[in-house]
Amino acid sequence: MSRSLAAGFVGVTLTACTRRTGRGQQSASPSPDAPTKDPGVPLVVGTVGGGYGLEAQFEKQIALGISEARIDVDNAGGVFGRPVELVERYVVTDPADDLAGYVTTLADRGASAAIVSCDEDVLARAMPHFADAGIAVVSVTSTAMGIRADAAATRGLLFRLTVSDRGLARTFGQEALATTGDQGLVPRSVAYVSRDSTQGRSLEQELRDVVAPNYGSLVGPFFFAPDAPALDTAALLAAKPSLIVVNGGAQESVAILRSLHDGNLGPDGRPVLRIPVRLGYYNSGAYGDQLPPEALAQVTGTRAGVVPSAEHVDMMLAADTSLGLGGFDFSEEAYDALVVLALSAQSAATVEGTQVAQFIPAVLDGGDEASTVEDALVALRDGGDIHYVGRSGTILLQDGDPVTAQVSSVTYAENNQVQDVQSSGVDLRG
Incomplete structure (x- = not known):
């Protein structure tokens, strides 16, 4: 199956692959350096997407990132010399689903x-089922901290x-805590405007936990119902916060940002007032003429991971030109999720889910750096110890969540189009 054709087969079981143009003659045939412990069966991975809510806008690129990673893994010799099998993708359309x-x-x-890349509530309901089945779960979109409250469920x-809500709160909170009250703003204060959701409530609590112990304050919060944005703009502006965080969907944010403007x-x-505004993962795209010119002059968007490399952009556009140059959110994490699972299975020398899970943190924090699928798999087959630095940058996990990872900040031009994207690290260690 060629790389260009792979995108059309996301909804079926995928097993075979061919090399990518420009690479060596890789194949999925067994390697002479394959581990001596061969389970005799392929690595089988399921995928769950979001057909409603905030995650739905990124469904196409997430599914494509996974399928493209599978091609690269198979081109590098596969896992135990066998192609990875992707079970037919399940796209959640019912908010009450438990999978x-x-x-x-x-x-x-x-x-x-x-x-998985589905709604937080669906994931929380599904985790006991995954755990009972001994199936490891890698999420590319989940950030809410509540799911960690019940360790028995996961x-x-x-x-x-x-980067989780804890990491986002650290980033946003530190920006507010660094203010000094210039231009009449109240220093060390954050106004929080958010869709009322599990994730929205999670980020609110994490922001409180950052600013309150550091003599800061949280203004609001100002919650609105999904798809029904409303804001007491006068009350918010009267508080003169040193930072406003707007957390929600793109269309919801049009109304909120216009109201603030x-x-x-x-x-x-x-x-x-010139109040800096921070946006979240789901509302940091281009707004264009949906807002007045210069409406985003004080606004900074937030995207997961690093700025996509030229290699990643070329790969995605070769598979689907409709994505455009801005359509890659979460695709790097999706790509890395499949690669990390392949490397973990190869390291564990088993396809047992609970054993594969134990090796996921290790392949991200081992010995020699490996930044490509081929280099990582070759090193593991040779008995080496690696830490994989993938498309989404350096990631170190603790208790299943990133304690070191990257986010990207988005600035906007006068016409409300994306002007620049810069990446920086978030470190929750210590």
Whole structure:
């Protein structure tokens, strides 16, 4: 199966692959350096996407990132010399779903793991089913901290590759705590505007935990119902916070950002206050003429991971040109999720999900750095110890969540299009 054709087969079981143009003559035939402990069966992975809510806007690129990674793994010789099998992708459309039926399907197929990008509540309900089946779960979008409250529900089988709400709160909170009250703003204060959701409540609590012990304050919070944005703009602006965090979907944020812009204009048509605004993962795209010119002058968006490399962009656009140059959010994490599972299975010399799970943190924090699938698999087959630095940058896990990872900050031009994207590290150690 060629790389260009792979994108059209996301909804079916994928096993075969061919090399990518420009690489060596890689194949999925057994390698002479394969581990002596061969389970005799392929690595089987399920995938779960989001067909509604905030995650739905990134469904295409996430699914594509996974399928492209599978091609690269198979081109590098596969796991135990066998192609990786992807079970038919399950896209969640019912908010009440608990994935019990799909987990049964995965167990019947002998799946070791699943890569998920669904709603936080669905994932929380599904984790006991995954855990009962001994299936490791790697999430590329989950950030809420509540799912970690019940360790018995996850049983050490849930791993997340995206900076969590705790990491985002550290980033946003530190920006607010660094303010000194310039231009009449109240120093060390954060106004929080968010969709009312599990993730929205999680980020609120994490922000409180950052600013409160450091003599800061949280203004609000100002919650709105999903798809029904509303804001007491006058009350927010009267508080003169040193930072506003707007957390929600893109269309919801159009109304919120317009309200903040219009409510802050003086008699001369110019902004009265220059309050920095931070956006979250799901509302940091381009806004264009949906907002007045220069409406985003004080706004900084946030994206998961690092700025996509030219190699990643070329790979994605070669598979689907409709993505455009800005359509790669979470695709790097999705790519790395499949690669990390392949490396963990190769390291563990087994496809048993609970054993594969134990090796996931290790392949991200081992010996020699490996930045490509081929280099990493070759090193493992040779008995080496690696730490994989993938498409989404350096990630170190502790208790299943990143304690070191990257986020990208987005700035906007006068026409409200994306002007620049820069990456920086988030470190929660110590």
